[in-house]
Amino acid sequence: MPESAKIGGNLLTWYDAQARVLPWRVPPNSEQRAEPYHVWLSEIMLQQTTVAAVKPYFEAFTRRWPDVAALAAARDEDVLAAWAGLGYYARARNLLKCARVVAQSGFPTDEAGLLALPGIGPYTAAAIAAIAYGVPAVVMDGNIERVMARLFDEREALPAVKPKLKARAAGLTPAKRAGDHAQALMDLGATICIPKAPRCERCPLQAHCVSFKAGVAAELPKRLPKKPKPTRQGVAYFARRADGHVLLETRPPKGLLGGMLGLVGSDWTEETPVFDPPFAAQWQRHTKDITHVFTHFNLNLTLYVAEIKAANPRAGSFMPAPAPSDLPSIMRKAYEAGFLICDIDCGAKLGQYGKNRGPKSG
DNA sequence: CAGTCGTGGAG
DNA sequence: TCTCCAAGACT
The missing domain is CATH 3.90.79.10 (Nucleoside Triphosphate Pyrophosphohydrolase)
Incomplete structure (x- = not known):
């Protein structure tokens, strides 16, 4: 069995037992598939935003606008007011644009179709395709970048090293359970392989982690120095x-x-x-x-x-x-x-x- | 590529 | 108090 299959297996086994319970998520390895509307809405809200901050907004939105048709019919000012406090308000404007397209034609089920919609970029397109439709898309977010950088001990700085990290992630993406695989990597990054002081003792991938072996996991990924804030x-x-x-x-x-x-x-x-x-x-x-x-x-x-x-x-x-x-x-x-x-x-x-x-x- | 675009929780 | 930065997209 190749190394990548062992890693993927360990990861899914861990996820089956440790998956976070989230309002927009279905349990791992379940018969039911998550609602595309819920997946899309949560993914937009989660862009650069913590799970804790998103939860109450997701609940409020889905209660008030139960499906994409209801959201598409909403007044702009109501949606923007409901989004207030969550930040990055272009997301709310694009959310409405996107809803009004999707309400007519439905969500595309492939990555390219999703990528063409307002507010949906490379990450979100791959995430929706994988989670809502089971497409084996390569999902790359900040969590997965960090996990890949550590797992394979990639020491070049972001953002230059991104293509290399994506190639690493592609090598791990399974044909089946692609949605669970992506969410498992993100849960791992959010709870175990965290930015500072990673909890390597509890990591299901420890035996495969090159940077852990080298004792440098906590220092990865490297980043370019940031500009001072005026x-x-x-x-x-x-x-x-x-x-x-x-x-x-x-x-x-x-x-x-x-x-x-x-x-x-x-x-x-x-x-x-x-x-x-x-x-x-x-x-x-x-x-x-x-x-x-x-x-x-x-x-x-x-x-x-x-x-x-x-x-x-x-x-x-x-x-x-x-x-x-x-x-x-x-x-x-x-x-x-x-x-x-x-x-x-x-x-x-x-x-x-x-x-x-x-x-x-x- | 690099700048723009919010907010709040954690350490 | 301060630094970091979270399931990024768009220009």
């Missing part, structure tokens, strides 16, 4: 009208937080922004600036607050107050701070918020 500054304006309406805008459909609700404010730059409110009023400066960490910059946001009877803003519009959970996290921070400054306990009494956007808990 700090940007910005100004945001929270305005509450006497009737309870608040000033918000829908951000431009592309770019940072594209399509999401947010406070009106300046651009975020490394230069100090000027105070330039959307209308003249008694603006009160928030004493404590709001900080937030994005992937490629830190943000320091200065919040100004005004309570007014009426105003004609140059940007955004007054609307019934949405639930804070309808806003992306940085905007939710500023929004909740605005209410607090207005001396309103917005955390405990969701009743203050309008019902127009179907407030979630939080």
Whole structure:
């Protein structure tokens, strides 16, 4: 028996006993196949996002939109509000685009067809093909890259070494149970072959692991040094009208937080922004600036607050107050701070918020 | 290829 | 407090 078959066998045996129970997953080696809609939705949500963060969103989405036709028929703003807090909002925009294609023709069952859909790249296409349709696709994500780098002691740095790692993974991919195989590798990477301090004592592949033998597993995979993260500054304006309406805008459909609700404010730059409110009023400066960490910059946001009877803003519009959970996290921070400054306990009494956007808990 | 694009949990 | 980084896609 070739080495690759032994590795695959050990892996599936381990998975049959140790597979994580997840809402979008069927038990290993089971007769039933996972719903393509559930596989697709979970895979999109899981892009660069932890399982723990995804779970409640997956439950909420599938409860509210039980199938792809229901999602395709949803209003854009409802889906974006439901996605708020999960990050990488282009995923939600592409999710809708994709749903509206798939609702007509159904999900493609092959990798190439899936790859052609919005928001589905090489990883997700392979994962859906393998998990939902049993296609022996070579699934490559961050977990599997790490497992391959360690198993075969590949010491060149990412991302240059990726093709080599994919070739290694291809050599392990079985013709049968391809979905279980891919999920087994990801579970192994998430629970045993973790980035720091890998639990090699409990690894079903230890006997085959070249980097373990060499004592360097924890140092792999190598990565290129990362660039320093700049700090940007910005100004945001929270305005509450006497009737309870608040000033918000829908951000431009592309770019940072594209399509999401947010406070009106300046651009975020490394230069100090000027105070330039959307209308003249008694603006009160928030004493404590709001900080937030994005992937490629830190943000320091200065919040100004005004309570007014009426105003004609140059940007955004007054609307019934949405639930804070309808806003992306940085905007939710500023929004909740605005209410607090207005001396309103917005955390405990969701009743203050309008019902127009179907407030979630939080 | 390298930059853009969020967020929060873990150590 | 700080660093790392998670089931990546798109330009």
